[in-house]
Amino acid sequence: MRAGILICLCLGLSAVASAEWKEGLTVPGEPRDVRAWEPFTVAIAHSTGAELHVNEEQRANRNLSPAVGTLLLTSGCFAGVRNDGVIFAFDNCLPGGSIIPDLPTATTTEVRRVMQTASGTGYAAIAVDTNDILLLHATASETATFPWPTRVLETSEYRATSVMGVTESAGGVSHAVVPVIGPQNLLYIRADKREASFSMNTALTTQPLQTVDLIPTSGLFPILLAGNADGLFRAPLSAAPVPGDFSRVTLVDSGPVNIVSVDVNTEQSTGRGTGFGLAVGTRNGGEHVVLGAVPTGSASDSGMTWRVHPAFANASLPVSDPFDQVSCVDSSFCVITLRNQGQNVIYYVNAVAPVFGAIPDPVLIDEGTTRTLEVTASDEDGDAVRVSADVGATPLTVNATPGMDAVSLSLTAPEVCETTTTQFTVFASDGLGAHDRQTPVTVRIENTEGPGAPGVLPLQGTTSAGGSSLVFTASPSAGVCESVDYVWSTPPGQPMLQTEEAGRIATFTPPEFLCSATGARYTYEVRARDKGRIPSEATAISVDVQPWGKPAAPFALNTVRQVRSGSTVELRPEALHACEATAGLPQVDTVWRLPDGGSVPPGLSVKDGAGTPVDLSSPVTAQVLQVSAEGCGLASLTLVVRNRMTVDGVGVVEGPEVPVRVDAQPEAEDVSAASLDLSMSVTGGGQDVEATLGTSLRCPGAYALKARMFLESADGVQLASQVVPVPGVWRFQLPAVCSPTAYTVRGELFSDVATPVEAGRARQTLTAEARAVSLGEVEGEALVARCGEGAKTTLTQRIPPDACTDVDVSWSRESGPALAQDDLSGPSVTVATRETGLQELVGTSLSLRVTADAGGGNAATRVHTVPIVADPFVEVAHSTEASSGQETGLVGVVVQLSNTTDCGVTGLRYVERVEGMELVPGSVKVAGATLAEQSTEGGFQVEGVALAAHETRTLTYVVRPRLLSSPRFAGEVFLNGVPVSGASSSEQPSSCGCSQGGSGAALFGLLAVAQWLRRRRDGTRR
Secondary structure, three states, X not given: OOOOOEEOOXXXXXXXXXXXXXXXXXXXXXXXXXXXXXXXXXXXXXXXXXXXXXOOEEEEEEEOOOEEEEEEOOOOOEEEEEOOOEEEEHHHOOOOOEOOOOOOOOOOEEEEEEEEOOOOOEEEEEEEOOOEEEEEEEOOOOOOOOOOOEEEEEEOOOEEOOOOEEEEEHHHEEEEEEEEEOOOOEEEEEOOXXXXXXXXXXXXXXXXXXXXXXXXXXXXXXXXXXXXXXXXXXXXXXXXXXXXXXXXXXXXOOOOOEEEEEEEEOOOOEOOEEOEEEEXXXXXXXXXXXXXXXXXXXXXXXXOEXXXXXXXXXXXXXXXXXXXXXXXXXXXXXXXXXXXXOOOEEEEEOOOOOEEOOOOOOEEEEOOOEEEEEEEEXXXXXXXXXXXXXXXXXXXXEEEEEEOOEEEEEEEOOOOOOOEEEEEEEEEEOOOHHHOXXXXXXXXXXXXXXXXXXXXXXXXXXXXXOOOOEEEEEEOOOOXXXXXXXXXXXXXXXXXXXXXXXXXXXXXXXXXOOXXXXXXXXXXXXXXXXXXXXXXXXXXXXXXXEOOOOOOOOOOOOEEEEEEOOEEEEEOOOOOOOXXXXXXXXXXXXXXXXXXXXXXOOOEEEEEOOOOXXXXXXXXXXXXXXXXXXXXXXXXXXXXXXXXXXXXXXXXXXXXXXXXXXXXXXXXXXXXXXXXXXXXXXXXXXOEEEEEEEEOOOOHHHOOXXXXXXXXXXXXXXXXXXXXXXXXXXXXXXXXXXOOEEEEEEEEEEEOOOOOEEEEEEEEEEEEOEXXXXXXXXXXXXXXXXXXXXXXXXXXXXXXXXXXXXXXXEEEEEEOOOEOOOOEEOOEEEEEXXXXXXXXXXXXXXEEEEEEEOOOOOEEEEEEEEEEEEOOOEEEEEEEEEOOOOOOOOEEEEEEEEEOOOOOEXXXXXXXXXXXXXXXXXXXXXXXXXXXXXXXXXXXXXXXXXXXXXXXXXXXXXXXXXXXXXXXXXXXXXXXXXXXXXXXXXXXXXXXXXXXXXXXXXXXXXHHHHHHHHHHHHHHHO
């Protein structure tokens, strides 16, 4: 639910809700009287009691039966009034009592209606003994005093009804209207006095009144609204004897309505819209209807027009007499009671402000005309909207015709001197001042009429072609609008006028040429414009111009003529005079000269039209000059030229001087027909090619000639390309080939200018000589033999850079061990022996024949020999033993030789290097057997050592240490001259005399050597 839009579900039909209704409350019994004191502050009297509700919550209640009215004092005390006048106050805020004074002669009394004004002044209509009436009055301070003190009327002339209306006017004056049954059916009470007794016009209605309401105005008297089965009526009240005449209220599009209750108030409203309220009743034989008041501009006009309230139009209401009373307050809140004992109270809130419909922006009006503008507004609550306008200080004349939710504005625009924008304000009001809305309306008054025609001095002038200018001055005419500028118009084909000072001054400049022996007359018009730039009627002037004007420039500025070598160009003036085709024009001559300091360049010659050479050292008069050039050289000649004529009565008239240049260039040739000449020489062993490019053109340097050159294979594959100037040379290399190969050299001649011109083509065939096949060295390691695996290595045959590379390479064994694979091919091969033993492989070599073949007999062969070696497979370990006994200073050396493979070997050569000691000759033994050693530099060697698979043999020998030297031992084993041992290990001699080797073999040797030495000494002594 949007803010402020309330819903009521009413008893009697299915619960269908209107978006502006709100279920108020349910009171027990049947409502008898309702009063809205403030928005959502509602007092209700009903058949079983009285209640006060604030913001939809019950604040006070008293049970009494039946209640016919309520009292709410300024102190906040709330009480219900029973039909016998007894007061029942909430929380005993009032003493007990009755508002009815003691009537000794009366047998019965009944309160028919009791009401209070906004400030608390009370009125009560009491039926006494059925046929009498008692009207009571109590001020706000007296309403708590019982009985009420003032008897306004006590008579049997009238009988009381349950209908009453009260209000207050400015100054707190209270008013009441009481419908009665009697000779007059309305009593008007002002304060506590009867002001008038009167009846409604029977021509309007004869039905009894069911409701009345008083609308306060700014004057002394309120407006009376009265409703009955014939509708709603209105009359301004006045003092006695008779108030103003009644009139029927306008009900828009509703048809006749039986009005049962009405309430209109002007509180919280403004002059933009006042008179907010509702009227309830039935129409069309029982259809329940709610009417809304249309706001007006003043309280005295309020309540004049009503319409069916759309918020209630589709509401689901009880089927029989649902409406009882309506009470509204502050132009924002109404409460309606229903004549049943169920859901019987409805709240309605004026929650939403009006909005304007679309308004043109701006509104356009031509000056001096009238336009009608309708401004509309709507209210989402469905309340009627008053639309009004405040024209303020606008120059427009505005007449407003109000309509329903709209105003029709007749806008009359005054005469303006410029387009004028003005504004006025429109307002929309639904009767609540806080909801007043306004928006500006922008109106643009279009300036459509101009000022009066201007004056001009002079109106006619005379000059000659190419002569003096004429000045014309415009002045404003009398009129309402001031002339701010002037606009001159020129017919097509006439010289334009130059204006200044906002067009007040116009200058006529005669044409340079006038091709008419009789001259010409030109006419112009001028119009004044006002601030809005609207032109006036035209004023005409005329100008007479005499012929002929100066001669024309013989050539256009920066004219250049071209002449080719060996050719002649003719220089003939392009123009003599603008009027040269006109009869009567005087003769025009052409004068030629060199520019100051100029000369005729070499290679060019100048003649007149008859072919006679001319001397340009002084000006020459001639109709034509001829300039000739030869050769391919570039040259340029500039001449200064002018036309002149003699006019009777004037003398010599000269035109402007202009330069004309002649550029000599080589003779024009057809580049597209030029041929491309191509010759080639081959150097650098048949690879480097030099192509010389030429052309058939005589002067090729003038055409920026170039050639696109291409080298292509026989199958059309492009191998090289270059753009080469022509004449010029293209240098390139032929590919290296292994057999004679044909190539095509192709050229495309073109002129490399802004728009290239294609020319001749050339093509030649070259044959590249075959390169010889050649083999270089082989890259790779020696074959490495491993027990049980054979010998293996990878070899790569290198091709020299200058040899043929497109070859098939094959390998074959020349000598050496048999191979696991006899036929090998390719630049790189892996070679492996079939034999897997070490004895048979190590120390031998393998010779391989390599053949490279390019086909066609172009081949080469080379033999490479590769040795076979082995990874170390014999381990060498050294140990020493010191001597004992008498022979001291000797050391035994033990060498352990270990075969680490599964292959047994024989014929090993062992080489021992000894440092810091001397070998004792004859002391070398292997496995206890003496071997003859051979001395070598730094040691000795023995031959014929055999090692079975994984066998270790001991070699021993004896050495004598040298003084001051550290002994070192190292040994190496060779098989077929190839080293097969790894690094050896050695130990220092021990002084303890025990074997460091652990075998005793060295010790045994030492003893033998000692005995031998003793025998040798003994023999020497003998």
